[in-house]
Amino acid sequence: MLSIVPTPLGNLQDITLRALETLKEADCVLCEDTRRTQILLTHFGISKPTVRYNENDSASVRRCLELLRQGKHCALVSDCGTPCISDPGWKLVKEAARENIPLTSLPGPSAAACALAGAGFTGGAFTFLGFLPRKRGKASKLLAAAYALQHPVIVYESPFRVIKLLELISQSLGPDTPVVAAREISKVYEEWLRGTAEETAQLLAKRKKVQGEFVVVIGLPEAEQKHEEPSLPY
Secondary structure, eight states, X not given: OEEEOOBOSSOXXXXXXXXXXXXXXXSEEEESOHHHHHHHHHHTTOOOOEEEOOTTOHHHHHHHHHHHHTTOOEEEOOSXXXXXXXXXXXXXXXXXXXXXXXXXXXXXXXXHHHHHHHHOSOSSOOEEEEEOOSSHHHHHHHHXXXXXXXXXXXXXXXXXXXXXXXXXXXXXXXXXXXEEEEESTTSTTOEEEEEEHHHHHHHHHTSSOOOSOEEEEEOOOGGGOOOOOOOOOO
């Protein structure tokens, strides 16, 4: 059996009771970085074998798939957040599903959902792009196409490229495009920057050093925002 287990973005107390139970019951833990995962397991007093899962190595995928074929209960984790969401995991899940290996996906921490909730743009639809292509032209076209749907757009970015991302948003969508840049979500130095794309880029450019992973939520101008009411179940 394969269990997809989200892990905390930063604060270890964000782990769910079900995630802890699954990690304790699993025969082994498949992970991006065995050292980081071991810190999590040790913190909660869990002793389990860890197996490195490298999505870019077909031999690694086959090795993990073979454990599942043998009837092992494998818990799949990424370094933080939910596996398969801009993180490794989808190839193994695809192969497991193809072979009818039982699998389950646990709810839990997601940087995209957390940032959208804190942005205050809308409680309705949104478009998640993960990390944009490195080529500026492709990134600009992708942003424009997503933004044309008239829903908030969520993008992940590193501290080394976030200023360039904000400048690209400003140039592609307009300097007054509202953004919320959430930095280091759930960690000690969590920070929420709110303003236009141009203002936020200028603010970060003034800093001696930009640190921490960013989730950038791109909103619509106030006049274009759709204030959607949550649908009620029938």
